[in-house]
Amino acid sequence: MTSRASLPPEPSVALREVLAFDDGGSLRLLLAPAGRDIGVRGVAVGDEGPARPLDGCLVLVTGPPASAPEAAGPVREAARRGATGVVLRAVEGVAAAPQVVAAAEEAGVALLVRAEWADWTDTAALLRSALACVRAGRDDDRGTGWTAAGGPESLSALAAAVAEYTGGSITIEDTRLRVLAHSATGPDADALRRSTILGGRVPEWRVAELRRSGMLRTLWTSRDVIHRAADAEGPERLIIAVRSGPEVLGSIWVAGDGRPLRPDAPAALRRAAEVAAPLLVRRRLRESGAARRSELALRGLLYGDGDARTHAWSLGLSPDAACAVVVAEPLAAGRSDAGPPVAASAPDGRALDVAALQAATYRPSVRVLRDGGRLLVLLPVDAGAERGAEPGAAERGVAERGVVALARELAGPGRDTGLLAGAGPVAAGAAGVRGSCEEALLIVRVLRERVGAGSPLRAADAAAVGPSLDVARVLDAARPVWEAGRGPVHDLVRTDLAAGGELVRSLAAFLDASGDVARAAARLVVHPNTLRYRLRRARERYGVDLDDPDTRLLVTLAVRLSG
Incomplete structure (x- = not known):
């Protein structure tokens, strides 16, 4: 059995080819000392372990952003372990630290930044899909006549190509069964296909049927072509899930359009799923990138950032x-x-x-x-x-x-x-x-x-x-003044709250009752003399005299701020 370590390294892809795959603008190249044609063999996360070699990798540095001088350390470490380049997180409106740029230039590694609205998971998926897409374009030895990079450059073009090589009608759908692309519809197309294309998604009744029959579960768990024979409800169909590693990105459906499918249709469909994967990743990243940019803008507008x-x-x-x-x-x-x-x-x-x-x-x-x-x-x-x-x-x-x-x-x-x-x-x-x-x-x-x-x-x-709204504003403004102050009222509140807050609650009830001892005592469920004793204790022990207007105002604020 061949060990992983003895496998030949993946062929390198020029950095410019990787960046060309990023049509959503999530990556920006700041520096390329060795030029844009430098080879990239893989993607690695910077904290995956100090012993792992990084030969030819783009390393995602998930720690400090590019604007932090301390990011220069991970840049040098990645270069020492053989990395081609590093990707750091950008902070909107803040330039990369000069120390970081200097470290990349001295080490001879490319320096890239990831947009603030993107995340590391999507960035890794983008880079790995770019590498797979370019490599697939170089390798056309499977007899289909089209490849990810050398043939269809869009899902619509891919759908047309798959239709030609399978002899059927094609829909390419995402995991929510929305139609992303389809081939031309012939005159003999069944009603379900027409309804799906016109509605932009599989009809709800059909989704419910697929769920009840277990077809959806089979589709999302299978790694090969699923065959459904023609019956009274529709023509012969082939279906395959499109995957990126373990993740399901969508599916491709082939329907016999008034004629039998070609004998080699399953093989063509398997190849189509491989070709579709990077295209679906690109589309999803474009959509999620737009959604994140909108969320970032909305958050900034609402919170004043x-x-x-x-x-x-x-x-x-x-x-x-x-x-x-x-x-x-x-x-x-x-x-x-x-x-x-x-x-x-x-x-x-x-x-x-x-x-x-x-x-x-x-x-x-x-x-x-x-x-x-x-x-x-x-x-x-x-x-x-x-x-x-x-x-x-x-x-x-x-x-x-x-x-x-x-x-x-x-x-x-x-x-x-x-x-x-x-x-x-x-x-x-x-x-x-x-x-x-x-x-x-x-x-x-x-x-x-x-x-x-x-x-x-x-x-x-x-x-x-x-x-109450203005009172809340006043309390917010008064809080830092209160917390920075000192004196008898502060001593009373701090000491009493530590002991359970009985005296503070009594003061609050007295003030809320506008100085009416009987009403405040009833609210506290104590005898009026008990409340009078507590008020006297506040004056004798802490020097807090509620007959003084300023003291009364400060106590009012204190009990409201203490909750």
């Missing part, structure tokens, strides 16, 4: 269009400030999934971002600003009612289940989206506090939560 006008154009929106943000979170979410939310539980996750579908179908221009256990919806509105004019009061009122309506729809009817939804104000353009998002997040936080106090309100805008 980068140029808002540029993000709006990237999303296909006018930077001057009026818009608002709606934020939805599960009732049980862990936090709702501008930081990353905790992941939602399974039922809450389903509620967010449903809300995302509701939002996406609310209007074609809506953009939806699922950010962990939080849903953020960018809603362009008809408020005059879309025509380049500042919206009037009547137009703005209509737009704001529409935003609140969406928030209520997302929150759902349940009192003890579903979501909390905050409707941000209508902004005149992209520059105001961040402010709308921040206010929507704050409204959700206020709603969560009210739910804890027994409120049934689940969706609201600023008007519905009233002064």
Whole structure:
């Protein structure tokens, strides 16, 4: 048995040929000291082990980005182990560190960067598919007359070629059974083929039938051609899954179009699946790259990271269009400030999934971002600003009612289940989206506090939560001042909270009751004299006198900030 170590090395592929495969723009070449014709034999991850040789490999350095000077170390190490080039992660708007560029130039290795919107899994798949595609184009010894690089350059061309070599009609489909390409349809094509091509995907009833019969499971698990004999429901069919290693990318279907298939059709179909793999990888990467770029632009617009006008154009929106943000979170979410939310539980996750579908179908221009256990919806509105004019009061009122309506729809009817939804104000353009998002997040936080106090309100805008919104802003602004301060009130709060917080709760109840001892005691379920004793203890032990207005204000802030 031949060992892996004794196998001959894979033939090298010129770096320029690899880069030509990247039509999605996920890779950028910064430096090629040995030229673009330098040979590439494989792809490796930089942290796969120090003993592994990297002869002729492009090495994916998953650690520090190209902008970090410490990335020079992995570049030198990869070069020492024989790498052809290294791929580092780019940081948008930040150049590669001079130390990194100098290290690559001194070591004589190519330096590439991966776009911020891409990820390492897709980058590795892209590079490996490029190598396989180019090598397949050099090797035409299987008698089919067409290859991945030397013949069909698109899925449509491949479908036409497969039809010629199998004698049947072809559809190439992705894993969701959407038609990506098909050959010409003859006059004798069966009704199912016509329906599939016209609808752009396999009809739902047919998918259900394939699932019930076990055909889909057989297709996704088989590595060879599946044959279905002609019957009363349709002609003879051959099917094969298209794979990249263990991953299924799609399938190719051959149907007898009023005539028998050729005897060598299965062999041609096996070859077609090999040729289709890099083409499907390329198509998927192009689609996923576009989706990631859109997500990055939407995230930047909502959270105020980068140029808002540029993000709006990237999303296909006018930077001057009026818009608002709606934020939805599960009732049980862990936090709702501008930081990353905790992941939602399974039922809450389903509620967010449903809300995302509701939002996406609310209007074609809506953009939806699922950010962990939080849903953020960018809603362009008809408020005059879309025509380049500042919206009037009547137009703005209509737009704001529409935003609140969406928030209520997302929150759902349940009192003890579903979501909390905050409707941000209508902004005149992209520059105001961040402010709308921040206010929507704050409204959700206020709603969560009210739910804890027994409120049934689940969706609201600023008007519905009233002064609580400004109080939340004041508390956020006061928090760093409070945390940096010291004195009697700080000593009381810190010491009492460490002991259980009984005194802090008593002060909070007293202040909420506007100094009415009897009402505060009833709320605490203690005798009024007990509450009077606790207030006296605060004054005698800590020097906190609630008769002083400034002290009373500071205690009010302290108990609110301490929760």
